Amino acid sequence: MIHSLTQKFPILNLWQPPFKHLLRLSILWVILVACTANVCNSFFIKWGFRDDSRYASLIGVIDGTAYQPYVYRSTVPRLADLAVQQIPEKKQEKLFERIISSDKLKNHFFHDVPAEQWTPRVALDYHLMYGLTLLSFLLTLIYLRKIFLHFSDNYSASILAVVLFSLIYPLTFKRGGYFYDFFELLGITVSTYYFLTDRKFLASILLMLTAFNKETAFVAAFGFFFLHAKDYPMQKRVAYFALQFIACFLIRQWIIAPYTGNTDSALHFHLLDNAKFWLNPVNYFKLSDFYTLGLFSPTLQHVLLFPWLAYWIRAGWQQMDDMLKRYTLGIFIPNLLLFLNFTTKDEFRNFSLSMIALYIILIHGFSNFRQWLDQK
Numbered sequence: 066m067i068h069s070l071t072q073k074f075p076i077l078n079l080w081q082p083p084f085k086h087l088l089r090l091s092i093l094w095v096i097l098v099a100c101t102a103n104v105c106n107s108f109f110i111k112w113g114f115r116d117d118s119r120y121a122s123l124i125g126v127i128d129g130t131a132y133q134p135y136v137y138r139s140t141v142p143r144l145a146d147l148a149v150q151q152i153p154e155k156k157q158e159k160l161f162e163r164i165i166s167s168d169k170l171k172n173h174f175f176h177d178v179p180a181e182q183w184t185p186r187v188a189l190d191y192h193l194m195y196g197l198t199l200l201s202f203l204l205t206l207i208y209l210r211k212i213f214l215h216f217s218d219n220y221s222a223s224i225l226a227v228v229l230f231s232l233i234y235p236l237t238f239k240r241g242g243y244f245y246d247f248f249e250l251l252g253i254t255v256s257t258y259y260f261l262t263d264r265k266f267l268a269s270i271l272l273m274l275t276a277f278n279k280e281t282a283f284v285a286a287f288g289f290f291f292l293h294a295k296d297y298p299m300q301k302r303v304a305y306f307a308l309q310f311i312a313c314f315l316i317r318q319w320i321i322a323p324y325t326g327n328t329d330s331a332l333h334f335h336l337l338d339n340a341k342f343w344l345n346p347v348n349y350f351k352l353s354d355f356y357t358l359g360l361f362s363p364t365l366q367h368v369l370l371f372p373w374l375a376y377w378i379r380a381g382w383q384q385m386d387d388m389l390k391r392y393t394l395g396i397f398i399p400n401l402l403l404f405l406n407f408t409t410k411d412e413f414r415n416f417s418l419s420m421i422a423l424y425i426i427l428i429h430g431f432s433n434f435r436q437w438l439d440q441k
Contacts, residue, residue, distance in 0.1 A: 089220070093210075096224055100231035101203045107235040107356050109174040112242035114191065116177035120329065121243065124182060127190060132329040137321050138245040140277040142194060149189045161185035170195060198244055201251045206231065208254045209424065215261055216428050226431070230424060236365045237413040238355045248278045249417050253285055257421045260292050269309050276313040280320060281403065283313035284418045288396025291388065335409050342410040365413055376437070378423070381430025389429075393422040 114123035125131030126139045127146050175191050206227050213223040252275025259268035276282040286309035293302055349368050352361035363370040400419040408415040
């Protein structure tokens with residue numbers, strides 16, 4: 066009966082355009098929201114806004130009392146606080162009453178904030194920052210899918226790539242996690258997409274804005290220097306690199322200048338600690354509960370996880386052209402040097418600058434890796 070009706074009245078056929086496009090959009094939206102919820106829930110359960118520590122708490126970042134270098138990453142929180150200050154006090158009080166009637170977010174994610182500090186302004190700051198964090202990762206997934214579609218027109222595979230990224234990304238939360246990582250990931254993702262699609266000036270502006278969030282964004286300029294067609298003029302390459310690097314460096318100097326007197330220092334050297342960690346075979350067998358409390362799974366360097374990731378990366382590397390290979394090395398090598406010298410052991414979150422380059426490798430290795438899995 067349904068078949069006969071759709072033959073007589075084609076507009077009732079939900080599997081044809083425009084209904085098909087609407088259904089595809091609905092599927093995509095549900096998956097993007099589910100992935101965002103899973104990743105952000107994993108992050109906030111484990112780390113929240115670091116209110117368990119006086120050196121990096123969101124309150125300390127906003128009021129400028131946090132330790133170096135965490136206090137440098139205050140641009141987004143201060144903008145959020147500025148927006149909250151524009152709300153009349155009576156309106157803030159009304160919103161606060163609605164918040165404390167249940168205080169769901171505070172009870173789940175912000176419970177380390179002292180009760181005496183949970184004022185209307187602080188509560189609104191935290192809720193706004195939470196919303197911005199969710200939005201930033203949702204936008205990141207949208208642009209990750211756009212990057213996939215830049216290299217392939219496989220619609221279903223583009224969704225699968227986003228899902229796989231969302232499953233792997235929480236593995237970087239094992240040791241350390243900060244809200245500004247999400248904004249940095251968004252900035253690097255969007256600027257990479259626009260650079261790939263030959264909107265280089267817009268990409269450069271977005272990279273500079275990313276530097277306001279975290280001062281190490283200038284490392285991406287080393288990769289972007291190689292992200293040009295073979296016949297692209299060297300003079301223009303150098304001009305874009307100089308624009309990005311110098312602007313990011315000046316922004317770095319500007320954002321750290323007010324906090325030179327804060328406790329601690331911007332650089333912590335961990336090369337020896339890292340060498341001891343990576344030479345210890347025990348660290349390749351450890352499990353962690355970064356997805357949710359009580360559920361343990363392999364870490365990124367685990368013997369059950371690293372081998373197939375390495376095979377996938379190898380497959381992708383073989384499929385990439387020379388331009389993308391140079392871009393990957395250009396951004397990965399300086400990021401690796403920073404990682405080995407200034408991060409603690411397996412603090413993989415600090416590979417955020419080269420994470421999109423690795424994602425592009427995985428895109429190129431997707432077909433070969435799938436074929437390898439299908440072999441009996």
